[in-house]
Amino acid sequence: EAQVTQNPRYLITVTGKKLTVTCSQNMNHEYMSWYRQDPGLGLRQIYYSMNVEVTDKGDVPEGYKVSRKEKRNFPLILESPSPNQTSLYFCASSPTPSPGRGRTEAFFGQGTRLTVV
Amino acid sequence: DAKTTQPPSMDCAEGRAANLPCNHSTISGNEYVYWYRQIHSQGPQYIIHGLKNNETNEMASLIITEDRKSSTLILPHATLRDTAVYYCIVRVAGYGGSQGNLIFGKGTKLSVKP
Numbered sequence: 001e002a003q004v005t006q007n008p009r010y011l012i013t014v015t016g017k018k019l020t021v022t023c024s025q026n027m028n029h030e031y032m033s034w035y036r037q038d039p040g041l042g043l044r045q046i047y048y049s050m051n052v053e054v055t056d057k058g059d060v061p062e063g064y065k066v067s068r069k070e071k072r073n074f075p076l077i078l079e080s081p082s083p084n085q086t087s088l089y090f091c092a093s094s095p096t097p098s099p100g101r102g103r104t105e106a107f108f109g110q111g112t113r114l115t116v117v
Numbered sequence: 118d119a120k121t122t123q124p125p126s127m128d129c130a131e132g133r134a135a136n137l138p139c140n141h142s143t144i145s146g147n148e149y150v151y152w153y154r155q156i157h158s159q160g161p162q163y164i165i166h167g168l169k170n171n172e173t174n175e176m177a178s179l180i181i182t183e184d185r186k187s188s189t190l191i192l193p194h195a196t197l198r199d200t201a202v203y204y205c206i207v208r209v210a211g212y213g214g215s216q217g218n219l220i221f222g223k224g225t226k227l228s229v230k231p
Binding site for chain 2: 004033035042043048105106109111
């Protein structure tokens with residue numbers, strides 16, 4: 001089954017304790033990205049990657065790091081989490097479109113609910 | 118900011134067609150209209166997209182006006198499981214650089230009632 005898998009689904013941590021949220025996709029997609037969703041602010045892109053070893057900042061990158069060493073994995077790293085990073089996080093992947101290619105929709109993971117106390 | 122305007126909420130009776138409108142009066146010639154939905158706090162799910170022709174798939178139909186300034190997503194026979202927030206997004210089809218960023222607005226909360 002084609003899917004994007006995030007782990008963990010729920011996480012409560014303390015301020016300053018480094019954490020990593022993993023994201024893996026089995027569709028051989030080139031493009032991957034991370035979003036956070038907050039009440040009243042909607043979904044906002046944190047970082048994206050167009051392919052292995054190619055990453056770039058989205059709209060709200062402060063306090064986050066990412067890496068793309070393998071095509072299927074795109075972990076989100078919080079080096080020193082703070083309470084304002086309490087949020088619902090989504091990973092997404094998409095194929096790179098080309099003439100004759102199929103649909104270019106994004107596939108989202110099930111989300112990671114992070115609480116930083 | 119989102120380039121689209123949607124009503125904040127709508128109700129629909131189960132089994133009836135749900136027609137969700139979206140205004141995108143500033144759409145450019147190379148921009149597509151995409152629809153996603155989010156059920157409760159699950160990851161958004163792609164529904165359909167189109168450029169200027171009407172589109173239909175197994176989930177829904179998309180009707181785009183001739184001037185492309187508005188569109189309507191149609192769920193032909195809504196079920197309780199279609200209760201969700203529906204997002205209309207305008208963007209180019211490619212993923213070059215920041216083009217891959219999906220700008221989600223507030224969407225329309227559709228409630229399907231028995």
